[in-house]
Amino acid sequence: MKAYVYRSAGDTYRLAVEERPTPTPGPDQVVVRVRATSLNYRDHITLHNLAKRKVDGRIPLSDGAGEIIAVGTNVTDWKPGDRVAGCFFQTWDGGRFDLSHHKQDLGGSVDGMLAEEVVLRAGGIVRIPDFLSFEEAACLPCAALTAWYSLTTRGGLQPGDTLLTLGTGGVSVFALQFGVALGAKVIITSSDDHKLARARSLGASHTVNYRTHVDWDKEVWNQTNGRGADHIIEVGGPGTLGRSMNAVAAGGTIALIGVLTGFGPPTESLFPLLGRNVSLNGIYVGSRADFEAMNRFLTEKTIRPVMDRVFGFSEAEAAFSHLASGSHFGKVVITVP
Ligand SMILES: NC(=O)c1ccc[n+]([C@@H]2O[C@H](COP(=O)([O-])OP(=O)(O)OC[C@H]3O[C@@H](n4cnc5c(N)ncnc54)[C@H](OP(=O)(O)O)[C@@H]3O)[C@@H](O)[C@H]2O)c1
Structure with missing residues (x-):
């Protein structure tokens, strides 16, 4: 069977297609015939070796969905034909995170x-909602779960709260969809007015172009009548955290998620967090139990992931480049024939 792998290329990696033996399940495992996968910014980080991870020979991507084709001798919960997605962390079943x-x-x-x-x-997969295609379900394991876990399990978002989410990538568009469905007032930023128009059509109440309004924190402050946002989906990192701290409401929550502006320390003082009694939640995706709860919510509200573009299996490099361009809105998908 064919698999992409990362191969060392100097200081970075390249993608290579290799032939691998057809897998067979161990006693507590299943084999999944993958039908679709999706990309996250983390995969761009890995390919370009920005986090200095050793992945030579590793098959890429956390996100994929497909059908079970074989189960191990101890597996009773699953059978061939079941439609499933993999969990980002294969062993985080629920509860508190463990290193x-x-x-x-x-x-x-x-x-x-x-x-x-x-x-x-077998414990590292979830059943995917019947109404979703494999392509749509492949969008869920990382970006959707990160947004869901940040807003619900960790954030305790309530109807009527104000949510600010940064940019229109995978995590942020899911945060917008979940926020709207949970009854929040959602403010979203983007570098592109067309993307902001699209965000409004998905239910965003207020939008800010962070290119033309460099002081987007002030815009958020004004749009909330000087109260600030109760929840912030902080995917930017050091280059945006200072303004997020300016835009957060007293007693609010910042979900510290991403590194779109790099891995360095923030240049601003963290003092506003104290002065406003803010919770700063470090987030790393979520557990299988959170994934299952999210799938129930997606089904109840009939929420479909927003796919920007679907690439074929032979076009994986082009899919990575498309994600790197930042021109997408929502998720970038690769099908597996
Ligand atoms: N901690 C976790 O569990 C976790 C999980 C998932 C992702 N992440 C991290 O979260 C971040 C987002 O991931 P993703 O997969 O959603 O990325 P993505 O889909 O590649 O999102 C890219 C988009 O982010 C926006 N963006 C870029 N720079 C920005 C800035 N300075 N301010 C505001 N928006 C900016 C742009 O949107 P516009 O074109 O609209 O401007 C860009 O198109 C990444 O750093 C990723 O590593 C962390």
Whole structure:
């Protein structure tokens, strides 16, 4: 069977297609015939070696969905034909995070989903909602779950709260959709007015172009009548955290998620967090139990992931380049024939 792998190319990696043995399940594993995968900014980080991870020979991507084609001898919960998605952390079933899960992240420490067939832990998969296609379901494991976990399990978002989410990539568009469905007033930023118009059609109440309004924190402050946002989906990192701290409401929550502006320290004082009694939540995706709760919510509200573009299996490099361009709105998908 065919699989993409990362191969060392000097200081960075390249994608290579290789032939691998057809996998067979261990006693507590299943084999999934992958039908679709999706990209996250983390995969761009890995390919370009921005986080200095050793992944030579590793199959990329945390996100994929498909059908079970074989189950191990101890597996009773699953059968061939079941439609499933893999969990980002194969071993985080629920509850509090444990550092051991870092050794079980798909497409990072262990092989990921960009292959025709993959072996996964029977406890490291979820059933996908019937109304979603494989392409749509492949968008869920990282970006959607990160937004869901930030807003619900960790953020405790309530109807009527104000949510600010930055940019219109995978995590932020899911945050917009979840925020609207949970009854929040959602403010979203983007570098592109066309994307902001699209965000309004998905229910955003207020939008700010962060290119033309460099002081977007002041815009958020004004749009909330000097109260600030109760929840902020902070995907920018050091280059945006200062303004997020200016835009957060007293007693609010900042979900510290991303590194779109790099991995360095913030240049601003963290003092506003104290002065406003703000919670700063470090977020790393979410557990299988959160994934299952999110799928129930998606089904109840009939929320469909927003796919920007679907690439074929032979076009994986083009898909990575498309994500890197930042021209997308929502998710970038690769199908597996
Ligand atoms: N901690 C976790 O569990 C976790 C999980 C998922 C993702 N992440 C991180 O979260 C970030 C987003 O991931 P993703 O997969 O959603 O990325 P993505 O889909 O590649 O999002 C890219 C978009 O982010 C926006 N953006 C870029 N720079 C920005 C800035 N300075 N201010 C505001 N928006 C900016 C742009 O939107 P516009 O074109 O609209 O301007 C860009 O198109 C990444 O850093 C990723 O590593 C972390």
